[in-house]
Amino acid sequence: MTAVLFDFSGTLFRVESTGSWLRAVLEEAGLTLSEPELADTAKALEAAGALPGGADPVEVPADLAGLWAVRDESARLHRAAYTGLSRRVTLPDPGLHDALYERHMSPIAWSPYPDAAEVLRTLRERGIGVGVVSNIGWDLRPVFREHGLDAYVDAYVLSYEHGAQKPDPRLFSAACAELGADPRQVLMVGDNRVADGGAAALGCRVHFVDHLPVAQRPDALLPVLDLMG
Incomplete structure (x- = not known):
């Protein structure tokens, strides 16, 4: 060989855990959730498969299935697929969906x-x-x-x-x-x-x-x- x-x-x-991922982005944005809320939101993001490198979606939404199948073929498709999954979960600020995506590309993650x-x-x-x-x-x-x-x-x-x-x-x-x-x-x-x-x-x-x-x-x-x- x-x-x-x-x-x-x-x-x-x-990649870091979904909870660590979410907590870091909330702190960067100056936002807080109670510990139960943070845990529930992290669990929902994990089920959605929103963290690249983390768990796959429990179920890929029908409207994202085509995108999901080719998500790794370009930077645009990758971002669209994962932020699309993230947006299935309600967050305190809509801007957090893009912030979460940016966070996962950081070496610290x-x-x-x-x-x-x-x-x-x-x-x-x-x-x-x-x-x-x-x-x-x-x-x-x-x-x-x-x-x-x-x-x-x-x-x-x-x-x-x-x-x-x-x-x-x-x-x-x-x-x-x-x-x-x-x-x-x-x-x-x-x-x-x-x-x-x-x-x-x-x-x-x-x-x-x-x-x-x-x-x-x-x-x-x-x-x-x-x-x-």
Whole structure:
């Protein structure tokens, strides 16, 4: 194996909780909710699937279904899909829906999994190429820079920059090409069996991890080092 491709959300990084997300935006806006109201509103946002990188919607509204299906193909579609879901929930100020979307793109909203740095650093030391292949509607590179992991990544292939989303094999192919790697000698690591499993169509080996809170998944990436030999 000569290279590893990683998914972003739920694989290398995890977004903050819905409650933390909402609380931060309310504080920034100088607004307050009682603790019960905040908890209920966060629960409603989570059920709506309004936090990118968080839980999927319990049910996608019929009028958003088409948009939801292609949300990662452009920045415009991504914003429209997630703010559309957010607006199903009543907030103290209508401007908070856009503020919530902006917040989730901030590096402070993301935490790397505890073993991410060790795995990426070790792969770099072994001379193994590393790529990030993500279904996303914004530039995640600042998240890697802020958390000190950008130095270990050789290529970023982001769906919104390519107008296609996983499991479309074109994204994995683009990443392999940037790394100069034969797909048959590449490992794809992700948390979504459908999206990330698309790499198998090119002959990549695929390894899955569970999309869990950071504190509940301290070492699930470490087996990648063994898989690379």
